[in-house]
Amino acid sequence: MLSLVIAALHPQPLPDPLEAGxxxxxxxxxLHEDAAQRVLKCTFAPGVGHERHYHARHFGYALSGGTMRLTDNKGTHEVELATGSHFASEGTPWHEVLNVGDTTVIYLIVEPRSVERAEGLD
Incomplete structure (x- = not known):
């Protein structure tokens, strides 16, 4: 369903978080990838962002917090990401972020694999 929403909103397919830079x-x-999950580590020095991309269902954990400017279909706003904070998401059709603070932000993204996708990795 999420892929249908993404396709409807963006004629050109968006990259996933690993492909986006x-x-x-x-x-x-x-950091880790197998049939059950993929774990990404994303690092944003001050002034570094993440181009527009989508997210499948995932869990996020902040190894190092800071101030990020987030733009999505709801507009643009700044978010204070506390070290050790975490969240779960059913997916994001699109967003882009920029580190507008003075600390390096580092977080983990844990993506569970679907049964169909997991079968292809065996």
């Missing part, structure tokens, strides 16, 4: 450079790296 900032000014041609990656911001996320794979």
């Amino acid at each position: 900032w000014q041609g450079k990656p911001v996320c790296e794979v």
